[in-house]
Amino acid sequence: MTQSIVPMLIAAGDQAVHKVSPGSIRDSANPVESFMRDGIVVIVDIGVIAVALAIVFCLLRMLKGPTLVDRSIAADTIAMQVVALVILLTVRLGTLQFFDAVLIVSFLGFISTLAFAQFIGRRRSAL
Amino acid sequence: MIQDFTWIAIRDIIAAVFLASGLFFMFVGGFGVFRMPDAYHRLHAASKCTTLGITGMLLAACFHIADPIVISKAIITVVFTFVANPIGSHLIAKAGHHGGLKVWNETLKDELSLDKKDPTMSASDDITGCLDDNPDATHCRLTYPEDAREVA
Numbered sequence: 001m002t003q004s005i006v007p008m009l010i011a012a013g014d015q016a017v018h019k020v021s022p023g024s025i026r027d028s029a030n031p032v033e034s035f036m037r038d039g040i041v042v043i044v045d046i047g048v049i050a051v052a053l054a055i056v057f058c059l060l061r062m063l064k065g066p067t068l069v070d071r072s073i074a075a076d077t078i079a080m081q082v083v084a085l086v087i088l089l090t091v092r093l094g095t096l097q098f099f100d101a102v103l104i105v106s107f108l109g110f111i112s113t114l115a116f117a118q119f120i121g122r123r124r125s126a127l
Numbered sequence: 128m129i130q131d132f133t134w135i136a137i138r139d140i141i142a143a144v145f146l147a148s149g150l151f152f153m154f155v156g157g158f159g160v161f162r163m164p165d166a167y168h169r170l171h172a173a174s175k176c177t178t179l180g181i182t183g184m185l186l187a188a189c190f191h192i193a194d195p196i197v198i199s200k201a202i203i204t205v206v207f208t209f210v211a212n213p214i215g216s217h218l219i220a221k222a223g224h225h226g227g228l229k230v231w232n233e234t235l236k237d238e239l240s241l242d243k244k245d246p247t248m249s250a251s252d253d254i255t256g257c258l259d260d261n262p263d264a265t266h267c268r269l270t271y272p273e274d275a276r277e278v279a
Contacts, residue, residue, distance in 0.1 A: 032131045036139035040191065043143055047150040054157020061161045061169070069166045069223040073173050076215065077160050080177035084153050087184045091146070091191055099197060102185075103204050106211070113215035121222035 044092045051084050072116035079109030142190035149183025152176045165231035166223060174216035181208050 055078055062074040086101045156176025163169045185201040230237050242248040 030131055030133060030136065032136040033133065033139065036136055036143060040139060040143055040146065043146050043150070047146065047153075050150055050154040051157075054154050057157045057161035067166060067223070067228060069219060069226075069228055070169060072219060073166065073169050074160055076219075077156060077173045077177060080173075080181060080212075081153060081157060083181055084149070084184055087181075087188055090197075091142075091188055094192065096192075096194070096196060099188075099200060103200060103207070106181075106204055106207055110207075110211040110215055113219060117215070117218035117222045120219070120226055123226065 041092065044088050047088055048085065051081050051088070055081050068116075068120055072113065072120070075116070076109055076113045079105055079112065083109075138190050138193060142187045145183045145190065146187035149180045149185075149187060151180075152183060153180035156180060165234070166228055167220060167230065167234075170216050170220055174212055178208055178212045181205070 058074040058078050058081070062071050062078075065071045065074065083102050083105050086098050086105065090096070090099050090102075153176065156173055159172025159176060160169050163172055182205050185205055189198050189201050224239055
């Protein structure tokens with residue numbers, strides 16, 4: 001069963017790769033196009049570091065936060081930053097295989113926020 | 128010189144601007160969650176900055192990879208984020224305020240707590256009956272079986 005599914009998944013991924021023509025893997029003799037292609041790669045590489053630093057700040061707040069509300073805010077923000085990392089990966093690699101995770105992680109973050117709000121309101125104590 | 132600015136180059140320039148602004152907002156949101164003095168301030172920083180950051184980065188992906196699949200999914204995600212993120216923040220803030228979350232000691236005004244103490248306002252505990260020591264206030268609570276057992 002799995003031996004027949006895995007090559008199909010890989011073939012579907014290859015089709016998704018070849019369907020788009022992103023700028024980061026495009027060859028061009030135009031000086032402005034090649035400059036912007038390299039510039040976007042540099043911006044993405046800096047942005048991964050920035051988002052990782054922001055995740056570290058949120059984890060520190062999750063460790064330190066005096067109340068449960070602070071921890072749930074940090075968890076919601078970390079979900080949004082994971083979405084940002086997935087978008088950065090999509091722009092850097094130029095594939096559409098990971099782009100579905102954007103919508104899924106957004107839904108999961110919203111539903112976890114609702115669950116935390118229900119839990120805090122039901123406990124009637126924010127501590 | 129001017130003919131080097133083709134549509135692909137202009138698209139990538141717009142994508143770089145949106146990407147840089149989105150990354151700025153994401154970093155500021157994460158730093159604000161760590162730095163702000165109060166849970167309400169942290170909620171303010173988190174909700175605004177993540178909404179704007181996700182929007183900017185999705186627009187950058189739209190301009191960089193000009194594909195109908197990316198554009199349609201990005202539009203769905205942006206609309207969902209603009210609806211869902213304020214709702215989640217509002218619910219967290221309301222649950223925290225009802226749970227007795229303290230404000231920062233330099234906060235100028237907390238109007239919801241003033242309205243809760245005012246017996247003529249609709250947010251008052253006297254009108255809604257949602258006091259903690261009121262055993263008849265079943266309409267304020269979630270109707271789970273263990274709650275009904277508690278009240279009975």
